Amino acid sequence: MQVLSLSTDSHYSHKVWHDEELSKMVDGGIPWPMLSDAGGRIGAIYGVYDEEAGVDIRGRFLIDPDGVIQAMEVLTPPVGRNVHELIRQIKAFQHVRATGGKEVTPAGWQPGDPILKIRPSLVGNVWKEWKPKK
Amino acid sequence: MAEPREVSCAQTARGPLTAAPEPEVSETATPSKEVEMIARVGKPAPDFEAMAYHQGSFKKVKLSDYEGKWRLICFYPGDFTFV
Structure with a gap:
């Protein structure tokens, strides 16, 4: 399973967030690439880009080895997800x-x-x- | 010492790699700027390329770099938020 996370923040922001905060919460740091969706263009085609707020809302997409989306979940910002x-x-x-x-x-x-x-x-x-x- | 070339201020990754459907051209209608959502369950995931931070370095990552694997892509509103 390959995880990719995306937000509209720059990859420089991801570095500082990772190095200064996340690496102190997760042993060994975040193992997956943290992607920058600057401008929300990727979020837009996945239906998660909020133009008013200028950010990607919480959405996750499970993609099978053939590249087909098998599941998706999209939430408004105040509620976190359930990893279970x-x-x-x-x-x-x-x-x-x-x-x-x-x-x-x-x-x-x-x-x-x-x-x-x-x-x-x-x-x-x-x-x-x-x-x-x- | 010069900074590595990969560190630049410009965003160089291409973003979505899947062509959006051509909008219908009509003389009366103004072309809509709205980007169409094309992600659907049971359909191919739209490919994309983005700049990424991964284990201490910056690199370009494409969804299709991981062809043949299960993939989970996870959008969130912003770094340094609380939920």
Whole structure:
């Protein structure tokens, strides 16, 4: 998994933020490249550039090895993201891909939960295999 | 000692590399400047190039540099913010 972070700040700003603050919060510093989307042109094509504020709002996009976007989440600025939900989605998408799309994860699925194998006899019988407790 | 060439004030990365759809040319309508969002689930992720800070140095990074890998791209409003 390759992570890339982007904001409209310059790469010089990223350096100072990283070296002066983030490297003191994360052991060994941030392992991924921190990209500068100066002018918000990249954010604009991803639908996250706020022209009034002049910044990219919080948005994340999960891209598979073929370059296809599998998931996206976009939030307004005051609410932070939930990394557990992100990791859950990554594990689910990676599992589905590993099975060539023959196994799918139902709503609320967590790693370790039963997985549904797509077949005609499953139609109308999901309730027998998938019993969410939550 | 001269600064390394990579340190310059100008932004040299190209930004989006995926051509936006050609706006329809009409004699009456003024061309819209609004950039169209082209990112969609199930569709190819638009490629881009940007200047980056990574492990002590500045370099240009393209989304397509990581072809064949799972990628997570993460936008946020600004450095030094709180959430």
